[in-house]
Amino acid sequence: MMERTQSQYDRFSAIFFLIIGGFFALYARSVEIGTWNEPGPGFLPFWAGLTIAIMSIALLLKNIRGKGPVRPSFFPESDSWKRVLTTFLALILYNFIFDFLGFAWTTFFFVGFLVKFIFPQSWARTLVVAASAAIIARLLFINFLETQLPKGFLGF
Amino acid sequence: MDLLSHILLGAQVLFTPINLFFCFIGVLMGTLVGVLPGLGPTAAIALLLPNTFHVPPVTAIIMLSGIYYGAMYGGSTTSILVNIPGEAASVITCLDGYQMAQKGRAGVALGVAAFGSFIAGTISVIGLMLVAPPLAKFALAFGPPEYFSLMLMGIVILIYLASGSILKALVMAVFGLLLGTIGMDSISGTQRLTFGLLELSDGIGLIPAIMGLFGVAEVISNVEKEIKREVIAAKIKNLLPNLQDWKDSFWPMIRGGILGFFIGILPGPAPVISAFSSYAIEKRLSKHPEKFGTGMIQGVAGPESANNAATGGAFIPLFTLGIPANSVIAILLGAFMIHGIQPGPMLISKYPELFWGTIMSMYLGNAMLLVLNLPLIGIWVKVLKVPYPILFPLILLFCLVGVFSLNYSKVEVALMIGFGVFGYLARKFQYEMAPLVLALVIGPMMENSLRLSLVISQGSPMIFLEKPIAAVFIFVSLALLISPFIPWIGRRRKTLQEKVEGEEI
Numbered sequence: 001m002m003e004r005t006q007s008q009y010d011r012f013s014a015i016f017f018l019i020i021g022g023f024f025a026l027y028a029r030s031v032e033i034g035t036w037n038e039p040g041p042g043f044l045p046f047w048a049g050l051t052i053a054i055m056s057i058a059l060l061l062k063n064i065r066g067k068g069p070v071r072p073s074f075f076p077e078s079d080s081w082k083r084v085l086t087t088f089l090a091l092i093l094y095n096f097i098f099d100f101l102g103f104a105w106t107t108f109f110f111v112g113f114l115v116k117f118i119f120p121q122s123w124a125r126t127l128v129v130a131a132s133a134a135i136i137a138r139l140l141f142i143n144f145l146e147t148q149l150p151k152g153f154l155g156f
Numbered sequence: 157m158d159l160l161s162h163i164l165l166g167a168q169v170l171f172t173p174i175n176l177f178f179c180f181i182g183v184l185m186g187t188l189v190g191v192l193p194g195l196g197p198t199a200a201i202a203l204l205l206p207n208t209f210h211v212p213p214v215t216a217i218i219m220l221s222g223i224y225y226g227a228m229y230g231g232s233t234t235s236i237l238v239n240i241p242g243e244a245a246s247v248i249t250c251l252d253g254y255q256m257a258q259k260g261r262a263g264v265a266l267g268v269a270a271f272g273s274f275i276a277g278t279i280s281v282i283g284l285m286l287v288a289p290p291l292a293k294f295a296l297a298f299g300p301p302e303y304f305s306l307m308l309m310g311i312v313i314l315i316y317l318a319s320g321s322i323l324k325a326l327v328m329a330v331f332g333l334l335l336g337t338i339g340m341d342s343i344s345g346t347q348r349l350t351f352g353l354l355e356l357s358d359g360i361g362l363i364p365a366i367m368g369l370f371g372v373a374e375v376i377s378n379v380e381k382e383i384k385r386e387v388i389a390a391k392i393k394n395l396l397p398n399l400q401d402w403k404d405s406f407w408p409m410i411r412g413g414i415l416g417f418f419i420g421i422l423p424g425p426a427p428v429i430s431a432f433s434s435y436a437i438e439k440r441l442s443k444h445p446e447k448f449g450t451g452m453i454q455g456v457a458g459p460e461s462a463n464n465a466a467t468g469g470a471f472i473p474l475f476t477l478g479i480p481a482n483s484v485i486a487i488l489l490g491a492f493m494i495h496g497i498q499p500g501p502m503l504i505s506k507y508p509e510l511f512w513g514t515i516m517s518m519y520l521g522n523a524m525l526l527v528l529n530l531p532l533i534g535i536w537v538k539v540l541k542v543p544y545p546i547l548f549p550l551i552l553l554f555c556l557v558g559v560f561s562l563n564y565s566k567v568e569v570a571l572m573i574g575f576g577v578f579g580y581l582a583r584k585f586q587y588e589m590a591p592l593v594l595a596l597v598i599g600p601m602m603e604n605s606l607r608l609s610l611v612i613s614q615g616s617p618m619i620f621l622e623k624p625i626a627a628v629f630i631f632v633s634l635a636l637l638i639s640p641f642i643p644w645i646g647r648r649r650k651t652l653q654e655k656v657e658g659e660e661i
Contacts, residue, residue, distance in 0.1 A: 006586070010324075013585045017327050024334050031346050036615035039607045041341035041348060045334060052330040059323055074584060080380040087379050087552070088577065091372070094556055095569045103557075111549040119382050119545035129546050137553060145207055147561045 006068035014060040021053030083118050090114055102152020103142065108134035159285065166512030170520060175215050179517045182219035183524050186226015190246075191234055191536050195551050197227035199371035201487045202363045203558035205494070213495035214510045218517040220491055224484050225277060225467040225518065228427060229525045232269040232460050233536050236262055245427035245463035248435045252448065252455030259451050267395040268405050268453055269460040270529045276413030276461030277522035280468025283417045284475075285515055288504065292476040295501035300612065301619050303477075304605035305629035307598045310423040310479055312633040314591050317425065321586075322640055328582075329591035335360055336599020343607060355567040362490045364559050364568045365596060366483060368575025369589050371555040375548050376580045383544050395530050397453075405457035408438050412461030419462075420469020423481040425590070427463035434462035468518060474499055475511055479598060483590060486597040 024045045034040025075081045090113055098106035112130030115121050121129075141147040169175065189200040201220050208216035231246035236253035249269065256265040298306070315325040338349045339359030350356040397405065415437070416430040438458040439448045448455050473481045478500035480486035492499045497507060504511045529536070559572045579589060595602075613619035621627045 009585050013324075013587065017331065020331065020334070024337075027349065031341075031348055036610055036617075038615075039610050041344045041346040043607065044603045045337045045348065048330050048333045048337070052327060052334065055323060055327050055330065059327065062323070075380060077381050083379045084376055084580070087376055088573070091552065091556070091573050091576070095566055095573065099566070107553060111553060114549035114552070115546060118379055118548075121545055125546075129549075133550060133553065137557070141557055141561070147206075147557070148564055149557070149561070
């Protein structure tokens with residue numbers, strides 16, 4: 001995998017924060033910055049946005065030439081990115097489907113999926129862990145703590 | 157006499173079945189998250205906060221603070237038995253604790269850590285009782301300029317301690333301030349960057365942000381590659397230190413306790429700094445400094461006492477000024493507000509039962525921890541053996557449910573995932589989370605103080621220099637920001653940075 005230097009990392013992040021700063025500073029103008037005598041709701045977003053933009057430029061200039069130490073690969077193993085991405089996608093999917101499918105079933109599939117596919121475990125272990133997690137979480141959160149979690153179209 | 161009546165009041169509050177139960181649950185959960193890698197006290201407190209909505213405020217605070225100091229106890233267990241610190245504050249305990257375990261003295265190391273934590277916890281509770289009330293009286297004189305400059309100093313101290321570039325830490329702090337401006341402006345009522353979402357009009361929720369930055373991001377970093385751990389399999393026995401062990405460890409415990417308490421008052425990752433400082437002091441005072449790292453009992457007793465005492469000290473800025481010293485305390489501040497209590501100098505006089513009840517609970521909680529950690533050590537070792545591939549989906553599940561149950565909002569869950577992505581990437585790019593979180597929490601308070609100060613002074617920023625207390629805070633902040641450019645201070649800062657690297661604050 002390609003190795004990058006710390007300066008390259010810092011340049012990327014400086015550009016990101018420069019955009020953030022610029023966005024806030026511009027946005028602040030639409031909600032009234034006010035004056036020093038009477039600061040408005042845009043006062044802090046404007047000045048803080050400007051400050052972060054200036055600091056980002058400083059960070060960018062500092063790293064424009066220097067290479068800095070070489071950093072290890074972004075992902076420690078060749079398939080790390082798959083695990084990271086899959087886990088994030090599983091979280092997003094959980095948020096999308098759990099009011100439709102219900103808390104217990106979504107939990108069962110979510111836990112089962114991660115146990116089976118991130119660091120693959122046997123099917124027997126996966127099913128036991130997923131089922132216990134779904135049942136215990138259902139009893140703990142809905143029955144015991146009375147949390148208002150969606151039960152979905154199947155009713156649990 | 158006054159102190160005695162306050163202590164009695166605290167005991168009265170504490171010794172009710174519900175408060176005793178929640179105190180126990182708090183320290184139990186604290187030990188559990190301390191033992192488990194990948195879930196720190198910050199995420200655990202954020203997770204359990206929604207479950208405290210239906211109990212009285214004092215009960216909630218008793219439980220949540222139990223998690224904080226309980227985690228310090230639990231953290232030492234993993235350091236000693238697995239050579240993996242459950243908490244950053246226990247990193248230094250690995251050096252001698254794990255060596256002791258390898259020499260068959262795991263029991264004594266765990267025992268000394270637990271007794272040391274108890275003794276130091278007691279020292280810090282006494283310190284808290286003595287220091288907080290007078291400090292709160294002093295803070296009554298604070299107006300908006302003093303508050304603004306004090307909060308500024310708090311953030312600057314965190315930035316100063318950031319492990320890495322000051323510029324990058326500053327960027328994170330200002331980014332936190334910017335995120336803190338999202339929501340309805342409390343002075344004019346204007347909606348700022350809410351995109352018509354009701355969930356954002358109260359600002360970005362602290363819990364989704366923290367769960368994302370610390371819970372989700374931490375888990376995602378850990379799934380990059382499998383962590384293999386080896387737990388010392390031998391049966392753990394002889395938990396009670398013998399007379400010689402006591403002789404060797406008693407003074408390190410006392411020194412660690414006092415040091416930890418005072419470092420705890422300062423903003424920043426106090427448990428880590430105090431643990432490292434205590435180790436350095438013990439090594440310096442020892443007749444055999446060369447033996448440190450080979451299983452010296454002082455190397456366990458001092459740091460473990462110091463990190464526990466630091467948690468007590470960290471409550472002082474919260475109880476007296478209403479300002480969080482680190483992100484754990486920041487969530488407690490959020491808990492106060494959710495329960496309708498405004499922390500600040502008036503807190504102790506306005507809600508004496510809350511302050512003294514919590515103090516007494518810390519005392520009892522430390523005793524409970526002693527009972528939990530020594531005889532039940534076998535259970536914690538079993539918990540340690542739960543493989544991470546099974547553990548991490550459960551941690552994520554808790555994060556999802558914890559955030560959703562706050563307001564039953566999917567927008568907040570999405571926010572948590574978003575903060576998870578940001579936190580994961582920010583770690584990769586070597587940015588610190590602590591300045592961001594602290595700035596996010598105190599941002600709205602800072603903004604109000606700044607604007608009120610400018611209104612009072614009719615637009616003159618000189619007000620921060622004309623008020624003596626505010627001027628001192630501004631001066632300290634400036635000095636800290638400039639100091640890394642002075643060579644010999646810069647070097648000392650580097651040493652400090654190395655100590656606090658990786659700390660969850």
